[in-house]
Amino acid sequence: MKTDIILxxxxxxxxxxxxxxxxxxxxxDNLFLKxxxxxxxxxxxxxxxxxxxxxDTEVASDLIPKGKADLILSVEPMESLRYLPWLNPSxxxxxxxxxxINIDNYPDKEEIYSEIRKIKNHILIxxxxxxxEAGSARSSNMxxxxxxxxxxxxxxxxxxxxxxKIFERKGEDMVKLNLMVFDAGRKxxxxxxxx
Amino acid sequence: MQKxxxxxxEAIAQAAIDAGMSGIYAYPGTPSTEITEYVQNSKEAAEKGxxxxxSANEKTAMESxxxxxxxxxxxxxxxxHVGLNVAADxxxxxxxxGINGGMIVTxxxxxxxxxxxxxQDSRYYGKFALIPVLExxxxxxxxxxxxxxxxxxxxxxTPVMLRITTRxxxxxxGVESREKRKQNPLALPVDLSQFILLPSLARERYxxxxxxxxxxxxxSDSSGNNKYIPGKNRKTGIIACGLAYNYYLxxxxxxxxxxxxxxxxxxxxxxxxxxxxxxxxxxLLILEEGYPLVEESLKGFFNSPYKVKGRLDGSLxxxxxxxxxxxxxxxxxxxxxxxxxxxxxSARPPAFxxxxxxxxxxxxxxxxxxxxxxxxxFSDIGCYTLGxxxxxxxxxxxxxxxxxxxxAKGAADAGLLxxxxxxxxxxxxxSGMTGLLDAVLEETSITVIISDxxxxxxTGGQKSxxxxxxxxxxxxxxxxxxHIRFLNPLRKYHLENIGIxxxxxxxxxxxVIIAERECIQTAGKRHRNLSGLxxx
Ligand SMILES: Cc1ncc(C[n+]2csc(CCOP(=O)(O)OP(=O)(O)O)c2C)c(N)n1
Numbered sequence: 022m023k024t025d026i027i028l029x030x031x032x033x034x035x036x037x038x039x040x041x042x043x044x045x046x047x048x049x050d051n052l053f054l055k056x057x058x059x060x061x062x063x064x065x066x067x068x069x070x071x072x073x074x075x076x077d078t079e080v081a082s083d084l085i086p087k088g089k090a091d092l093i094l095s096v097e098p099m100e101s102l103r104y105l106p107w108l109n110p111s112x113x114x115x116x117x118x119x120x121x122i123n124i125d126n127y128p129d130k131e132e133i134y135s136e137i138r139k140i141k142n143h144i145l146i147x148x149x150x151x152x153x154e155a156g157s158a159r160s161s162n163m164x165x166x167x168x169x170x171x172x173x174x175x176x177x178x179x180x181x182x183x184x185x186k187i188f189e190r191k192g193e194d195m196v197k198l199n200l201m202v203f204d205a206g207r208k209x210x211x212x213x214x215x216x
Numbered sequence: 217m218q219k220x221x222x223x224x225x226e227a228i229a230q231a232a233i234d235a236g237m238s239g240i241y242a243y244p245g246t247p248s249t250e251i252t253e254y255v256q257n258s259k260e261a262a263e264k265g266x267x268x269x270x271s272a273n274e275k276t277a278m279e280s281x282x283x284x285x286x287x288x289x290x291x292x293x294x295x296x297h298v299g300l301n302v303a304a305d306x307x308x309x310x311x312x313x314g315i316n317g318g319m320i321v322t323x324x325x326x327x328x329x330x331x332x333x334x335x336q337d338s339r340y341y342g343k344f345a346l347i348p349v350l351e352x353x354x355x356x357x358x359x360x361x362x363x364x365x366x367x368x369x370x371x372x373x374t375p376v377m378l379r380i381t382t383r384x385x386x387x388x389x390g391v392e393s394r395e396k397r398k399q400n401p402l403a404l405p406v407d408l409s410q411f412i413l414l415p416s417l418a419r420e421r422y423x424x425x426x427x428x429x430x431x432x433x434x435x436s437d438s439s440g441n442n443k444y445i446p447g448k449n450r451k452t453g454i455i456a457c458g459l460a461y462n463y464y465l466x467x468x469x470x471x472x473x474x475x476x477x478x479x480x481x482x483x484x485x486x487x488x489x490x491x492x493x494x495x496x497x498x499x500l501l502i503l504e505e506g507y508p509l510v511e512e513s514l515k516g517f518f519n520s521p522y523k524v525k526g527r528l529d530g531s532l533x534x535x536x537x538x539x540x541x542x543x544x545x546x547x548x549x550x551x552x553x554x555x556x557x558x559x560x561x562s563a564r565p566p567a568f569x570x571x572x573x574x575x576x577x578x579x580x581x582x583x584x585x586x587x588x589x590x591x592x593x594f595s596d597i598g599c600y601t602l603g604x605x606x607x608x609x610x611x612x613x614x615x616x617x618x619x620x621x622x623x624a625k626g627a628a629d630a631g632l633l634x635x636x637x638x639x640x641x642x643x644x645x646x647s648g649m650t651g652l653l654d655a656v657l658e659e660t661s662i663t664v665i666i667s668d669x670x671x672x673x674x675t676g677g678q679k680s681x682x683x684x685x686x687x688x689x690x691x692x693x694x695x696x697x698x699h700i701r702f703l704n705p706l707r708k709y710h711l712e713n714i715g716i717x718x719x720x721x722x723x724x725x726x727x728v729i730i731a732e733r734e735c736i737q738t739a740g741k742r743h744r745n746l747s748g749l750x751x752x
Contacts, residue, residue, distance in 0.1 A: 031564065044388065048221060057387040058223070061246035061331030062674070065599065067566035081465035083387040086540035087554045102561045106554040123567060128560040136558045 023076040025085045027104045030096035031121045032064035035162040040071045046175045046183030047075045055080040094169045097121045098133045113142040115169040119149040146209040152202050160202040167206025222391045224384035227355045229254035231362035236397040238289035239267030241277035244675035245296030246331040247385035248324035272681050273646040274299035278306040285319040288403030294322040297336050311345035312421045314373040316405040318366035322378040324385050327537035337506030342377040348432050349377045349483040351458035355389040381505045433484045441482040447474045453497030460503035466540040502526035573733035574600040576705035577667045578610040584717035596620035598640035599673040618647025624662045625655045634721040637664045641682035642672040655726045656694040663720050663727045669735035677738045690728045699727040
């Protein structure tokens, strides 16, 4: 078993906590893991991505080769398209619909969605709305993770205990909120696929 | 023994703690920053009294680490690649003095310049200084090589360089720790003149260093860090250094390759192992992250028609970081076409955070300078360098830390008036103060704006040595009190701020304008922490 995931978004959107949650869950499952993060300059509102590789055998390269990613998981719709060269032909693209617009030439949103819909295996959800409805606007990244979670070979419980570990020091309320958003994201994805 | 999920940087930090290091010295710099931050946040390090405060710059850090080594204790100094330029003087000379307590110089290179102004390869510095260099391929090796590095350092009484690159620094994986070792006791060098580099003594010390070279090479052949892995396909021998090994392995597994392989994690190059792989194969392909150091050495090694491929003959690109696809191509593996990035995807460069004080400084400066025309703003390295981008287009230089003030001085000397320097607070105490002294001594007409956000912002908000001290420092260096001005970079003071800048642009002599407003990232963090405390 091997799953290669590209996480994408804009610096400051919290893709590192998604990576940490998956990483924790993978460790709970005793899987091998390599995760290349982006720190530094581009964290100032630039395009950021993280390569996350989970496997039941040792992982060689820290970077996913082009054409090999099983999943692109994006908290921002335009950013999800930036990494298409990495997606394998049967891979999945899961993205938030909420655009993060900090540049003048941001393309038309509908055109972005239609590019995403061209990909056979895709899921589009409004993670920001899900997070706000659950009462935690800052947790949209957990909604996106929830939406993609059924595509990652880690059990629902292990995801829950991974998320718990990450938010533990911020108190039980934060843990509960994030778990709730995660589950709502998971449901939104299955609704999207059976639409 | 414990299992961790570590960034490469964190693995190095925990290893140093476990190996009995007594102090880490550093100035922040991507991708090396997290090493020192890990020690700063480690309870264990605090309990053991391990020094971990930031230094003013890489040179002061290197010298402090050498001083700790003089006193018999194990020390580490960390920096990004360009930091070693700043610390090059003590670095080169520490190779001559040698060490007392073990000393590791950890340098993080940034091929592809993710967060840097160049992609220089620190292995050349190691070679230049004639000291051993260790280059791990993964997080576990990073951990293990720190233990080994301290032993090697003490065995041969030499500083040892640990060279990593961005992808290892910032990639996370499982690491298993080893038994912990006690710190060294305080102990003076046996020879109390060891560290006195008077020419007569230095010549002796240099001969000792030269004599050690064959020992270093023998150690590279025998330590087990450089591994020869036999293979049946003798058409090509692969020499894979550090991280490049992982990319080769990726291709080896998915394409069932079976070339003889020499994995390099320690320099100087292991002569015997290289002769072995060279004699067994028709050609060598060199995979190395950074400059073609090994490739160049081997071309010199075999003054013969022997074929060496790598970055110099075009098998791999001459610049930029490696990845699995580039190595597949160099190995002649055909890959299917990859989907293209849709045309509508536009670039998203980094930018000022919303509400950043630097942006208000540039808006005011641009207006004040409008009457003089473009091309007279020398800037420096930090978040404020983003003033180079639209819509500000406010600066004309960014070269190395501190160069804003000194380049403005040189331009003013040449007759470009007014000449303006824009520098951050941390950069100012890193390397700006000495240049300001030059200008004060000559009464050069420059206007220096210190854009003081009270933190080292670009690298993630570390404590700045300048905070609360800028006025005294400028006064102490001799800037006239009347020409040390303060402004509050907020939209509502925009006109007032333009006025202050305009007045100082007219001043004949040195002016310093301190534009002070806290970084909104660190301010936000502080507020969140405070409200968190209140809730508890
Ligand atoms: C010699 C050297 N050391 C370290 C760095 C890494 N570095 C780049 S910007 C920066 C921070 C500068 O802080 P400051 O001047 O306060 O500006 P800010 O980012 O806060 O605006 C650092 C440490 C570098 N580029 N060169």
